[in-house]
Amino acid sequence: MTRARAGTAAAAAAGALRRSGSSAGRGRKRTSPRGGAPAPTPAPPLARHHFSDLAEVEALRKNLLAWYDRCKRDLPWRALAATEPDADRRGYAVWVSEIMLQQTQVATVIDYYNRWMQKWPTLQALAQASLEEVNELWAGLGYYSRGKRLQEAARKVVSELGGHMPRTAEALQKLLPGVGRYTAGAIASISYGQATGVVDGNVIRVLCRLRCIGADSSSPAVIDRLWDMANALVDRSRPGDFNQALMELGATVCVPKAPLCGECPVKQHCRARCRVEKELAFASQKLFGKPAPVPDVENCGVGDCPLCPPATEPWDSSLGVTNFPRKAAKKQPRAMRTATCVLERRGCRGGPEYLIVQRPSSGLLAGLWEFPSLQLAQDLQEKKEREVLADHLQAWMGQPVAAKGLRFIGEVIHIFSHIHQTYVVYSLPLDGDVTLDPASPSRWVTEEEFHASAVSTAMKKVLKAHEKQHRKETSPGKGSKRKRGAKPQGAGSTCPGTQLSLHAFLRAPTAP
Numbered sequence: 001m002t003r004a005r006a007g008t009a010a011a012a013a014a015g016a017l018r019r020s021g022s023s024a025g026r027g028r029k030r031t032s033p034r035g036g037a038p039a040p041t042p043a044p045p046l047a048r049h050h051f052s053d054l055a056e057v058e059a060l061r062k063n064l065l066a067w068y069d070r071c072k073r074d075l076p077w078r079a080l081a082a083t084e085p086d087a088d089r090r091g092y093a094v095w096v097s098e099i100m101l102q103q104t105q106v107a108t109v110i111d112y113y114n115r116w117m118q119k120w121p122t123l124q125a126l127a128q129a130s131l132e133e134v135n136e137l138w139a140g141l142g143y144y145s146r147g148k149r150l151q152e153a154a155r156k157v158v159s160e161l162g163g164h165m166p167r168t169a170e171a172l173q174k175l176l177p178g179v180g181r182y183t184a185g186a187i188a189s190i191s192y193g194q195a196t197g198v199v200d201g202n203v204i205r206v207l208c209r210l211r212c213i214g215a216d217s218s219s220p221a222v223i224d225r226l227w228d229m230a231n232a233l234v235d236r237s238r239p240g241d242f243n244q245a246l247m248e249l250g251a252t253v254c255v256p257k258a259p260l261c262g263e264c265p266v267k268q269h270c271r272a273r274c275r276v277e278k279e280l281a282f283a284s285q286k287l288f289g290k291p292a293p294v295p296d297v298e299n300c301g302v303g304d305c306p307l308c309p310p311a312t313e314p315w316d317s318s319l320g321v322t323n324f325p326r327k328a329a330k331k332q333p334r335a336m337r338t339a340t341c342v343l344e345r346r347g348c349r350g351g352p353e354y355l356i357v358q359r360p361s362s363g364l365l366a367g368l369w370e371f372p373s374l375q376l377a378q379d380l381q382e383k384k385e386r387e388v389l390a391d392h393l394q395a396w397m398g399q400p401v402a403a404k405g406l407r408f409i410g411e412v413i414h415i416f417s418h419i420h421q422t423y424v425v426y427s428l429p430l431d432g433d434v435t436l437d438p439a440s441p442s443r444w445v446t447e448e449e450f451h452a453s454a455v456s457t458a459m460k461k462v463l464k465a466h467e468k469q470h471r472k473e474t475s476p477g478k479g480s481k482r483k484r485g486a487k488p489q490g491a492g493s494t495c496p497g498t499q500l501s502l503h504a505f506l507r508a509p510t511a512p
């Protein structure tokens with residue numbers, strides 16, 4: 001496999017290393033607290049946060065890569081990246097994995113990835129797929145716009161770039177919609193051997209610990225520094241493996257809550273660990289009454305260092321290395337309430353069928369299918385909730401729906417990245433068929449078809465809540481206060497080809 005190399009990143013990285021070292025003259029002189037010989041001069045303030053020693057950088061690369069070769073997880077996209085001889089297919093294979101892995105655990109992604117690559121092994125195959133197919137395969141992975149954008153970008157590669165993936169991080173980011181700096185760096189380094197770094201959540205954590213960076217790691221200034229560091233650190237001969245190794249270390253060893261420092265291949269380069277060890281040594285020597293030098297655990301820059309923890313939140317010994325990284329408090333997700341109605345009828349094989357409708361093609365959960373739903377104003381009384389939902393169903397079906405006929409099932413909570421969504425779930429069993437507006441995308445599905453459709457995880461939870469309530473009500477001796485009405489009796493056939501009366505479809509309203 002031939003892999004292109006970009007010389008520009010190497011030059012930039014050398015510059016970054018030089019810049020890191022350029023603050024060497026800013027160290028403070030220290031004398032021994034006991035008044036003896038001067039203590040060794042500590043690293044100068046900003047140099048403490050950088051990799052300024054080329055020999056150390058070489059050692060770190062070597063140790064990390066050797067560990068990666070020994071311990072890396074066997075993942076399908078890694079196998080493809082290493083064995084696929086076609087450069088465009090290789091780039092595509094890495095691209096799909098990187099998009100799926102955004103915000104999603106590796107263990108969840110593997111099955112989706114394998115199914116995706118089996119169904120659309122090339123950019124050309126993906127470009128020909130429909131959005132519906134993409135949404136169906138993506139269902140359950142979350143952040144649905146990722147699949148849609150991936151497909152749009154694949155179409156662009158096929159129609160505007162002759163089916164050829166751009167080969168550098170800069171071109172990938174510029175030309176492919178939905179490909180940001182991280183994804184571009186990952187594709188370019190892993191697929192095309194470009195010596196360019198990557199910064200994702202795992203890399204942020206590892207670098208912040210390696211170099212005691214305690215300033216807000218989500219701030220643009222700190223992120224810029226981390227990109228400089230990643231570009232400086234990346235191994236020139238194995239950039240893709242090095243980037244994956246750094247991320248692998250963050251995912252399996254330098255984990256957020258209880259990092260396995262004892263097993264860490266770069267522990268000797270880690271300043272957070274060094275700080276913890278000094279504190280421990282000091283504490284144990286003190287315990288045994290031995291004189292010990294005060295550990296050098298001060299922040300550098302005495303309050304004005306842009307990378308040290310803020311003076312208001314100094315190092316906390318009880319946290320050890322997990323002092324790093326630090327983030328500004330997250331904004332609370334917005335609270336939303338949505339009424340949703342499981343409309344149920346008996347299918348031609350006797351089992352239940354549910355009505356699902358399609359969401360608009362833009363916005364949250366674009367193009368996915370759901371039970372008819374309506375966003376509610378906050379603090380609405382239950383009676384009013386029923387009324388607005390009944391109105392919504394009525395407007396949608398052109399048929400009166402009595403609010404009292406809606407049976408309350410329960411509330412289902414689902415957290416999207418920025419929204420705390422509460423679904424207020426109702427059900428409405430139907431006695432007959434209904435003629436739906438052909439202009440509104442909607443369809444009846446069995447339970448199996450529902451799960452195979454492009455429905456969100458939230459809607460799967462809604463159906464589960466509905467089924468649970470149904471089981472409660474139908475199991476002997478376990479009546480529920482929210483008693484379901486009698487099962488649809490004498491329901492007309494709903495087999496394909498049979499059209500029933502619009503006027504007879506609603507059951508007589510039953511009290512909730």
Ligand code: SF4
Binds near residue numbers: 266271
């Ligand atoms: S020594 Fe510990 S904190 Fe430092 S990089 Fe390794 S696992 Fe992370």
Ligand SMILES: [Zn+2]
Binds near residue numbers: 045
């Ligand atoms: Zn500092």
